[in-house]
Amino acid sequence: MHAYRSHTCAALTAANVGETVRLSGWVHRVRDHGGVLFIDLRDHFGVTQVLCDGDSAAFAELEKVRSEWCIRIDGNVKARDPELVNPKLPTGEIEVYVRELEVLGAADELPLMVFGDQEYPEETRLRYRYLDLRREAMQSNMTLRSDVVASMRRRMWDQGFREYQTPIITASSPEGARDFLVPSRLHPGKFYALPQAPQQFKQLIMVSGFDKYFQIAPCFRDEDPRADRSPTDFYQLDLEMSFVEQQDVFDTIQPVLTGVFEEFGGGRMVDQEWPQISYKDAALWYGSDKPDLRNPIKMQVVSDHFRGSGFAIFAKLLEQEGTEIRAIPAPSGGSRKFCDRMNAFAQKEGLPGMGYIFWRDQGEGMEAAGPLAKNIGPERTEAIRQQLGLGVGDAAFFLGGKPKAFEKVAGKARDVIGEELNLTEKDRFAFAWIVDFPIYEQDEETGAIDFEHNPFSMPQGGMEALQGNPLDVRGYQYDLACNGYELVSGAIRNHKPEIMLKAFELAGYGEDEVKSRFGALFNAFHYGAPPHGGCAAGIDRIVMLLADEANIREVMMFPMNQRAEDLMMDAPSDPTSDQLMELGLRIIPQE
Numbered sequence: 050m051h052a053y054r055s056h057t058c059a060a061l062t063a064a065n066v067g068e069t070v071r072l073s074g075w076v077h078r079v080r081d082h083g084g085v086l087f088i089d090l091r092d093h094f095g096v097t098q099v100l101c102d103g104d105s106a107a108f109a110e111l112e113k114v115r116s117e118w119c120i121r122i123d124g125n126v127k128a129r130d131p132e133l134v135n136p137k138l139p140t141g142e143i144e145v146y147v148r149e150l151e152v153l154g155a156a157d158e159l160p161l162m163v164f165g166d167q168e169y170p171e172e173t174r175l176r177y178r179y180l181d182l183r184r185e186a187m188q189s190n191m192t193l194r195s196d197v198v199a200s201m202r203r204r205m206w207d208q209g210f211r212e213y214q215t216p217i218i219t220a221s222s223p224e225g226a227r228d229f230l231v232p233s234r235l236h237p238g239k240f241y242a243l244p245q246a247p248q249q250f251k252q253l254i255m256v257s258g259f260d261k262y263f264q265i266a267p268c269f270r271d272e273d274p275r276a277d278r279s280p281t282d283f284y285q286l287d288l289e290m291s292f293v294e295q296q297d298v299f300d301t302i303q304p305v306l307t308g309v310f311e312e313f314g315g316g317r318m319v320d321q322e323w324p325q326i327s328y329k330d331a332a333l334w335y336g337s338d339k340p341d342l343r344n345p346i347k348m349q350v351v352s353d354h355f356r357g358s359g360f361a362i363f364a365k366l367l368e369q370e371g372t373e374i375r376a377i378p379a380p381s382g383g384s385r386k387f388c389d390r391m392n393a394f395a396q397k398e399g400l401p402g403m404g405y406i407f408w409r410d411q412g413e414g415m416e417a418a419g420p421l422a423k424n425i426g427p428e429r430t431e432a433i434r435q436q437l438g439l440g441v442g443d444a445a446f447f448l449g450g451k452p453k454a455f456e457k458v459a460g461k462a463r464d465v466i467g468e469e470l471n472l473t474e475k476d477r478f479a480f481a482w483i484v485d486f487p488i489y490e491q492d493e494e495t496g497a498i499d500f501e502h503n504p505f506s507m508p509q510g511g512m513e514a515l516q517g518n519p520l521d522v523r524g525y526q527y528d529l530a531c532n533g534y535e536l537v538s539g540a541i542r543n544h545k546p547e548i549m550l551k552a553f554e555l556a557g558y559g560e561d562e563v564k565s566r567f568g569a570l571f572n573a574f575h576y577g578a579p580p581h582g583g584c585a586a587g588i589d590r591i592v593m594l595l596a597d598e599a600n601i602r603e604v605m606m607f608p609m610n611q612r613a614e615d616l617m618m619d620a621p622s623d624p625t626s627d628q629l630m631e632l633g634l635r636i637i638p639q640e
Contacts, residue, residue, distance in 0.1 A: 053073040053121055054073045057072075057093075059097075060140075070126055072097060072124075073120070075090070077116070079114065086108070099147050107122070110152075171602070175610050176617055178617050190592070190604050196313065201305060205286075211259075214264060218231060219243075219244050226271065229242065229243040230242055232633075246287070247287055251264075252542055252573075252581065256579070264286075268282065274610075274612075274613065277593065277600075283589050285588055286305075286586040287583070288301070291580070292579055293582050294541065298583060306480075314478060318477045323480040324482070326340075326481050331483050337460040337533075338530070339530040340460075341473065344464065346379070346472065348459060349376050358424070359424045359425055372449065372450055377466060379446060381443060382443065388405040388419060394465060400458055408444070409441065417434070486502045486527070487520065487522065488524045490520070504556070505543055505570075506525055506543060509522070511545075512545075519555045534593075536591055539585060544581060546571055
């Protein structure tokens with residue numbers, strides 16, 4: 050017999066009754082029934098109930114074991130009495146009578162329990178992550194993650210892609226976040242960087258003549274943490290293709306992600322139609338470039354109904370250039386209590402409040418209620434109701450000003466309204482491509498033009514588009530949103546050196562700076578670069594959605610905490626004086 054096991058703890062069934070078996074695993078739970086010990090023995094695969102009484106030579110030793118001891122048992126498979134069968138377990142028809150026991154690893158008093166559903170502080174969970182990972186939910190999440198990555202790989206190979214690895218130690222390259230720098234021992238005073246993404250390398254692979262590339266790529270960014278973002282490292286399905294247009298990239302990644310979500314989505318509906326929404330329309334309708342389309346609410350501009358109206362705040366606001374009033378429809382939200390609650394929400398978000406109108410049945414017909422309705426009168430109120438397609442029992446909320454100042458709060462309000470009124474469909478994955486991103490933005494104070502989004506995107510219209518107003522230039526850049534999260538980002542790349550120089554010139558970067566910061570790409574583009582484009586899908590976020598988790602750390606094996614600390618490995622740590630000496634570095638104490 051094998052030194053540790055003849056079967057896993059999920060393998061035994063009624064067909065094994067009468068056999069002598071060997072199992073190894075962790076003591077999940079101990080139950081003492083007065084002279085008879087019952088132990089749930091757990092391994093990665095499942096749980097088997099084992100038992101022992103005073104007739105067994107192992108009884109005295111088994112009495113000593115506690116939760117999370119790692120043990121090996123030899124015993125006989127017995128059928129459970131019919132009334133004791135556990136249909137929830139694959140091994141629920143049997144139990145194993147223990148004849149022999151070996152303790153493989155005793156456990157001290159536990160800082161967190163593996164058995165049960167107790168909640169523990171995140172600090173405790175991360176410090177003892179190896180115990181936290183033994184819990185059923187975490188085992189399930191990590192298995193899901195591994196299976197998702199394997200599925201992605203298969204689907205990419207099936208589409209004719211090959212996987213190539215790009216460097217982990219490279220040069221610093223601005224990608225929109227801070228680099229992690231690595232000092233060079235052989236070149237004192239100089240630094241490598243961990244790649245924020247394989248962006249330049251994958252483009253160079255296309256210039257090298259490899260038609261299709263993909264990689265399950267680790268990326269490193271020194272970022273502020275969020276619930277849906279790691280502060281240090283993450284993984285993405287990275288791909289690039291030559292001789293393609295934007296739609297070709299969409300047609301490539303859509304079946305991969307559709308297949309993954311259908312395979313691992315637990316029966317939830319996966320939208321087959323992925324609408325393409327312009328960045329401008331997404332901001333207007335949803336207040337976000339990663340809208341949750343499970344929520345049917347679409348915001349609308351209603352400025353004309355407030356011009357010259359009796360509501361002085363909005364009327365005067367609209368006299369200023371670049372301002373507008375937007376309405377958030379709230380079907381079934383027509384109660385003063387709900388409207389007051391949403392007004393309080395806006396105040397918590399830093400706004401003075403949120404105007405509202407709600408419509409109610411007064412017996413003799415419909416009536417518009419609320420402060421706004423009284424100020425603008427029945428004619429304007431009715432015009433708003435008709436534009437928004439609302440009726441009795443519905444409401445609408447209003448925000449005004451320069452869109453960039455209130456869009457984010459409007460988007461949050463839309464999400465809250467959808468949740469509170471049960472308008473957001475839960476058992477669905479709703480995808481949308483966000484397209485036509487502006488390449489440039491203007492600083493309101495200085496008037497300076499800079500990149501708003503990816504500087505490597507090909508401008509729509511090429512060189513000709515760069516001769517006009519930079520704020521009108523749109524790029525062949527796109528994101529994929531799903532259920533309120535950005536899952537994919539990509540672009541058709543700017544592969545012409547003269548367009549690259551002009552694009553950077555408009556943002557205030559001279560030719561020398563372009564050559565200095567992006568020299569490899571710029572030089573390569575002089576030697577017959579093909580048109581190319583691609584995208585990257587965030588694996589951590591995809592698994593987070595599939596696992597129905599709200600925090601990305603629940604689907605990462607060994608994540609950092611919110612302060613970018615590894616509590617288990619004690620990182621970041623102080624370097625030794627020898628290390629600093631060897632690298633030619635000196636730490637300057639912070640005051």
